[in-house]
Amino acid sequence: MSSPAVGSRDLPHPASGEVRLEGLLHALSDPMRLRIVRELAGASGELSCSDFDLPVTKSTTTHHFRVLRESGVIRQVYRGTAKMNGLRRDDLDELFPGLLDALLDAAARQAARLGG
Template sequence: MPDDSGHPALEEMEIGAIFAALADPIRRKVVLALAARPDTIRHCSSFELPVTKATRTHHFRVLRESGLIRQVDLGNSRTNALRLAELQQRFPGLVDLLMAEAAAASGLVAAEPVS
């Protein structure tokens, strides 16, 4: 059962929900930005996304409910962090695969694994 903020427990993370969340290019952009700097915590507004505030909220809710990110409510804003350790435990290699795919799509050399 998800916690009070809607984060699924490790054993509740489902690959289908994660793939559905990652299917959207805006959500994938958020995950890749967090994966590029896994020790970073960012506010929702720090991501330059070409959508309205309501749509931005929806995208972050999907990411949170799938288990990809952890959000902390700070009153009038929220912080976001990639659930890297949990993702690596539940789905080993998933984040590295995302990073490699993004690097290949942009014509760059694949980044070092975030493991």
């Protein structure tokens, strides 16, 4: 995993070749993280952390974003003071063709079935 310079606002992300299936599945096994990914998948571009209205504390929200970033599901970059989030769809589709779409489809069907 690449490491940011001391004092840098760059966040560490795994290179595409370092993304592991088990890490991806672990990251998406949490309902809040899956919710974040579903919102990002439905967005037309990047979303800031403040665009998400999650029913958890700020520190828990930060943890969820970190797990998603470190597993290679999302890319986070600072734009001014905002931390922007984007789905790494191209990388994920190249590494695991069809997996992200299948997971998102299954999550949408589950949400519809459970009324959420």
